[in-house]
Amino acid sequence: MKEIKGGVTAAKGFFAAGAEAGIKYKNRKDMAMIYSEKPCQVAGTFTSNVVKAACVLWDKQIVEQSPFAQAVVVNAGIANACTGSQGFSYCKETAQAAAGCLSIPEDAVLVASTGVIGMQLPIDKITAGVKKLQPLLGSDEAAGTQAAEAIMTTDNRSKQVAVTFTVDRKEVTLGGMCKGSGMIHPNMCTMLGFLTTDVSIEKSLLQEALREDVKDTFNMVSVDGDTSSNDTLLLLANGMAGNATITEKNEDYKVFCEALHFVNVALSKMMAGDGEGATALIEAKVIHAASKEDAKTLAKSVICSSLTKAAIYGHDANWGRILCALGYAGVEFDPENMELFFEGKEGRIQIFKDGVATDYSEEEASKILAEPEVRILVDMKMGQGEALAWGCDLTYDYVKINADYRS
Amino acid sequence: MKEIKGGVTAAKGFFAAGAEAGIKYKNRKDMAMIYSEKPCQVAGTFTSNVVKAACVLWDKQIVEQSPFAQAVVVNAGIANACTGSQGFSYCKETAQAAAGCLSIPEDAVLVASTGVIGMQLPIDKITAGVKKLQPLLGSDEAAGTQAAEAIMTTDNRSKQVAVTFTVDRKEVTLGGMCKGSGMIHPNMCTMLGFLTTDVSIEKSLLQEALREDVKDTFNMVSVDGDTSSNDTLLLLANGMAGNATITEKNEDYKVFCEALHFVNVALSKMMAGDGEGATALIEAKVIHAASKEDAKTLAKSVICSSLTKAAIYGHDANWGRILCALGYAGVEFDPENMELFFEGKEGRIQIFKDGVATDYSEEEASKILAEPEVRILVDMKMGQGEALAWGCDLTYDYVKINADYRS
Numbered sequence: 028m029k030e031i032k033g034g035v036t037a038a039k040g041f042f043a044a045g046a047e048a049g050i051k052y053k054n055r056k057d058m059a060m061i062y063s064e065k066p067c068q069v070a071g072t073f074t075s076n077v078v079k080a081a082c083v084l085w086d087k088q089i090v091e092q093s094p095f096a097q098a099v100v101v102n103a104g105i106a107n108a109c110t111g112s113q114g115f116s117y118c119k120e121t122a123q124a125a126a127g128c129l130s131i132p133e134d135a136v137l138v139a140s141t142g143v144i145g146m147q148l149p150i151d152k153i154t155a156g157v158k159k160l161q162p163l164l165g166s167d168e169a170a171g172t173q174a175a176e177a178i179m180t181t182d183n184r185s186k187q188v189a190v191t192f193t194v195d196r197k198e199v200t201l202g203g204m205c206k207g208s209g210m211i212h213p214n215m216c217t218m219l220g221f222l223t224t225d226v227s228i229e230k231s232l233l234q235e236a237l238r239e240d241v242k243d244t245f246n247m248v249s250v251d252g253d254t255s256s257n258d259t260l261l262l263l264a265n266g267m268a269g270n271a272t273i274t275e276k277n278e279d280y281k282v283f284c285e286a287l288h289f290v291n292v293a294l295s296k297m298m299a300g301d302g303e304g305a306t307a308l309i310e311a312k313v314i315h316a317a318s319k320e321d322a323k324t325l326a327k328s329v330i331c332s333s334l335t336k337a338a339i340y341g342h343d344a345n346w347g348r349i350l351c352a353l354g355y356a357g358v359e360f361d362p363e364n365m366e367l368f369f370e371g372k373e374g375r376i377q378i379f380k381d382g383v384a385t386d387y388s389e390e391e392a393s394k395i396l397a398e399p400e401v402r403i404l405v406d407m408k409m410g411q412g413e414a415l416a417w418g419c420d421l422t423y424d425y426v427k428i429n430a431d432y433r434s
Numbered sequence: 435m436k437e438i439k440g441g442v443t444a445a446k447g448f449f450a451a452g453a454e455a456g457i458k459y460k461n462r463k464d465m466a467m468i469y470s471e472k473p474c475q476v477a478g479t480f481t482s483n484v485v486k487a488a489c490v491l492w493d494k495q496i497v498e499q500s501p502f503a504q505a506v507v508v509n510a511g512i513a514n515a516c517t518g519s520q521g522f523s524y525c526k527e528t529a530q531a532a533a534g535c536l537s538i539p540e541d542a543v544l545v546a547s548t549g550v551i552g553m554q555l556p557i558d559k560i561t562a563g564v565k566k567l568q569p570l571l572g573s574d575e576a577a578g579t580q581a582a583e584a585i586m587t588t589d590n591r592s593k594q595v596a597v598t599f600t601v602d603r604k605e606v607t608l609g610g611m612c613k614g615s616g617m618i619h620p621n622m623c624t625m626l627g628f629l630t631t632d633v634s635i636e637k638s639l640l641q642e643a644l645r646e647d648v649k650d651t652f653n654m655v656s657v658d659g660d661t662s663s664n665d666t667l668l669l670l671a672n673g674m675a676g677n678a679t680i681t682e683k684n685e686d687y688k689v690f691c692e693a694l695h696f697v698n699v700a701l702s703k704m705m706a707g708d709g710e711g712a713t714a715l716i717e718a719k720v721i722h723a724a725s726k727e728d729a730k731t732l733a734k735s736v737i738c739s740s741l742t743k744a745a746i747y748g749h750d751a752n753w754g755r756i757l758c759a760l761g762y763a764g765v766e767f768d769p770e771n772m773e774l775f776f777e778g779k780e781g782r783i784q785i786f787k788d789g790v791a792t793d794y795s796e797e798e799a800s801k802i803l804a805e806p807e808v809r810i811l812v813d814m815k816m817g818q819g820e821a822l823a824w825g826c827d828l829t830y831d832y833v834k835i836n837a838d839y840r841s
Contacts, residue, residue, distance in 0.1 A: 143752075253739055253755070338836065348551065351663050352660065353484070426833060427830070429748070
């Protein structure tokens with residue numbers, strides 16, 4: 028497996044575009060389209076929130092019932108959530124507009140929205156945007172970047188990654204893009220993520236691979252503990268790599284799953300590191316927990332702790348807050364028999380051992396916490412459970428962004 | 435039942451004091467003592483955090499095993515958590531010092547600490563503080579206030595309340611004090627709370643009354659989702675009201691429980707409203723949920739949502755975030771069949787109905803959200819479950835306070 032440049036247009040036969048549709052933002056791209064020249068198998072995971080956006084309901088239907096998918100239309104600015112039956116009819120109108128432009132069936136069009144909850148979409152601007160996007164579709168890296176930029180809301184950076192790997196002696200490509208950056212605490216998947224691949228694989232395996240992988244990737248990310256009504260992760264596979272279709276959990280499937288994991292981890296970290304207002308990515312790694320589930324629970328508790336997040340913003344090695352967050356996670360352990368480390372580019376320092384603080388240097392610890400990627404390593408010394416979780420620091424800017432997001 | 439002035443010294447036979455011991459803060463009181471001239475029945479609830487402060491371990495032992503309790507020593511500034519066996523021995527030394535001054539048994543002395551986790555207590559200053567406190571003990575309102583001020587950390591206001599009520603034709607008094615204001619997400623009880631009463635009641639009933647009531651009061655408060663290692667709520671009853679001892683769940687017990695609930699609600703609201711950096715108390719009231727448990731889960735989810743908290747700081751009626759927080763709470767419901775209201779001093783406005791926003795006035799909504807007490811009312815229209823939860827807004831000052839708390 029090799030990382031390459033690009034995102035959703037990296038795989039063969041995929042096109043993308045981004046354009047200004049004037050939905051809510053001024054003077055910036057706010058609509059994106061992804062299109063595959065061949066019909067795709069599609070897998071999707073969606074928010075577990077009881078309050079589901081209209082577009083989530085639409086996409087679930089497409090993923091579960093349509094014979095194939097071939098395009099995705101995304102808008103930023105308005106979430107199309109809590110919009111009742113009118114919101115759902117707007118999904119259909121959006122799909123119809125795209126189906127007309129692209130000469131594909133309406134039920135092959137997925138839609139996704141992100142932004143303010145509760146407002147209705149300006150459907151005329153959306154359908155006009157669809158028509159604007161179609162002639163802009165391109166298969167190069169720049170086209171993918173245009174799309175990745177168009178789906179941003181409070182994100183500071185667009186988020187893309189792509190890899191190539193070999194299946195059945197054929198070169199296969201998998202690429203993706205996603206956006207954060209507030210209301211991020213995915214549960215079954217992330218805010219909005221789009222993955223495209225030219226691998227040939229059966230739909231049920233595609234879905235299983237995605238469903239399993241998000242548990243260790245996007246679902247281990249939290250920016251603010253708020254699980255969105257719009258979380259959507261879609262994976263389109265058009266088979267154009269020409270490999271013998273993967274129909275069982277063989278070596279080819281394993282190679283594909285590894286590539287999928289790499290891409291999802293990369294996007295998850297980008298999303299956490301660019302959380303609203305964030306100055307640092309926080310990675311919590313828990314090792315030797317009694318079980319994998321315990322490790323996940325503990326790791327996630329650390330990256331969700333507001334106090335830990337604020338301390339890291341202040342580059343303050345206030346490790347007691349990390350111990351506290353582990354302690355209230357709901358996992359039994361002996362605080363006297365665990366160890367805590369901070370890890371940075373320059374190395375690792377031990378902070379806690381045998382129930383008390385080590386004689387670490389505050390200055391050295393603070394230096395590690397000032398790096399853009401901070402790793403908290405927790406050794407539970409109980410078993411073989413291991414997990415990673417990703418979050419970000421809590422800053423003035425998070426409050427600023429969210430105290431008046433709608434205006 | 436009648437609310438009266440005062441706190442822990444309101445009930446007959448209770449004394450209190452606050453003094454400067456120079457533990458961590460400069461030029462302010464940082465140690466408090468409560469003393470009862472008669473031995474007390476004592477009940478306590480403590481943090482559910484696996485990481486328990488040394489003082490929590492000490493107090494659990496006293497509450498469970500000592501025949502009676504008669505004094506409490508509290509320090510602010512250092513939490514005595516994650517301090518190993520040395521931390522526990524300091525609890526014993528503190529109790530010994532108080533026992534000596536007050537001529538009571540060592541195992542009748544409860545201790546409580548709040549502040550930075552991981553540092554050892556300066557035990558010489560603590561024992562000197564105990565000796566300083568004893569001659570300052572007073573039974574008037576001012577003495578109670580001194581104690582309430584001494585236990586503050588980042589609190590802006592001291593928190594006290596007291597009531598009188600009648601049991602067995604005798605006037606009974608119950609008073610209390612508590613402190614917040616960060617790392618507040620009590621689970622089994624609050625950060626630090628101390629209740630004193632002159633009622634005569636059996637220990638097992640006292641414990642049951644306290645244990646049951648915290649579930650609907652302190653455990654329904656959250657400032658930042660972080661459950662502390664030090665949460666402690668103690669209730670001392672010295673029997674000096676002279677009522678026939680309450681030994682069963684009769685009318686007297688009910689009256690006492692009502693008074694206890696009143697005091698706990700008042701303290702809970704004070705704590706939430708004075709959360710770190712807060713400008714407003716947020717009260718979420720859920721009615722007509724399928725069950726009481728559901729109502730509690732939903733109410734707590736709303737007051738814990740960072741995005742909702744930040745929106746209220748901005749006086750922004752971004753109600754979609756409230757719907758979202760209800761949606762990810764883990765309770766099944768139909769978003770099309772519930773209603774949302776904002777309530778302020780001036781009245782109530784409906785925000786959401788039949789799956790979409792009402793035609794409410796943003797200006798009017800923003801005005802309600804600018805009040806110091808904001809009530810969010812959610813009608814689930816499913817059953818008879820009802821609950822209240824209390825939190826506060828998320829502000830720049832929360833980040834400021836916590837980015838560099840230790841220095």
